[in-house]
């Protein structure tokens with residue numbers, strides 16, 4: 080369904096690692112809707128090379144950048160404007176990594192160096208991106224920045240460990256920066272709180288498969304797919320949502336508003 084919702088818009092899309100990545104789908108959908116953009120990821124993630132196929136498909140340039148490096152981010156915003164021929168209209172922050180999760184370390188025994196690394200990569204990177212962009216005045220008025228998050232920022236999910244606290248910080252940065260950037264430049268900043276999704280980051284979490292099925296059984300509409308999430312992000316990049324900012328927006332098939340479903344109750348009754 081191509082109706083040029085993003086025609087004439089220039090973007091930066093982070094986090095497309097492989098075809099399962101939410102960012103990959105966002106790039107495909109944004110391309111379908113007429114946007115031009117650059118793709119970026121950590122230099123180490125590029126070595127896998129899969130992003131080249133996406134770049135070819137969407138006719139995009141790849142600019143490697145470690146999202147924790149101010150130097151890399153400055154280069155990213157400078158080159159993106161050169162390549163795309165003007166200020167940036169939308170940015171997708173789709174970056175998440177916890178060493179504590181990767182190493183299966185329980186929350187109460189979190190390693191603090193890993194914790195700090197997780198904060199830097201997954202939350203502070205949004206602040207750094209926005210600070211760099213604001214200093215350079217690289218995002219156009221009414222531009223839209225979307226970061227992906229998860230509901231563990233509001234409710235406890237034991238397996239999500241330090242990422243719960245990190246996502247709470249990410250959502251707070253979106254609100255705080257959204258105020259300042261909104262007042263000064265009318266730039267909009269929101270987080271999208273997405274259903275469990277089968278990606279590299281998602282399936283790296285212990286017990287993800289069972290939890291995916293649990294969430295699917297609770298949500299009246301079922302889990303939202305990566306493709307659905309991409310469609311939602313496109314609407315947030317578009318001018319149709321220009322007064323939406325500083326929000327954490329649930330995109331989860333109704334999961335976050337459901338206490339329990341008949342499906343789960345009948346499954347428990349079978350035991």
Ligand SMILES: NC(=O)c1ccc[n+]([C@@H]2O[C@H](COP(=O)([O-])OP(=O)(O)OC[C@H]3O[C@@H](n4cnc5c(N)ncnc54)[C@H](O)[C@@H]3O)[C@@H](O)[C@H]2O)c1
Nearest residue numbers: 094096100101121124146174175227275276278279280281
């Ligand atoms: N998969 C889920 O269940 C789910 C649910 C809700 C929210 N999210 C969020 O969606 C976002 C995208 O994750 P995904 O599920 O598509 O997984 P993914 O593994 O495909 O994407 C994560 C990306 O972060 C990138 N990254 C890691 N360190 C980086 C760094 N230092 N600099 C730049 N990029 C770096 C990785 O290379 C990768 O491309 C994350 O913020 C994640 O927390 C995922």
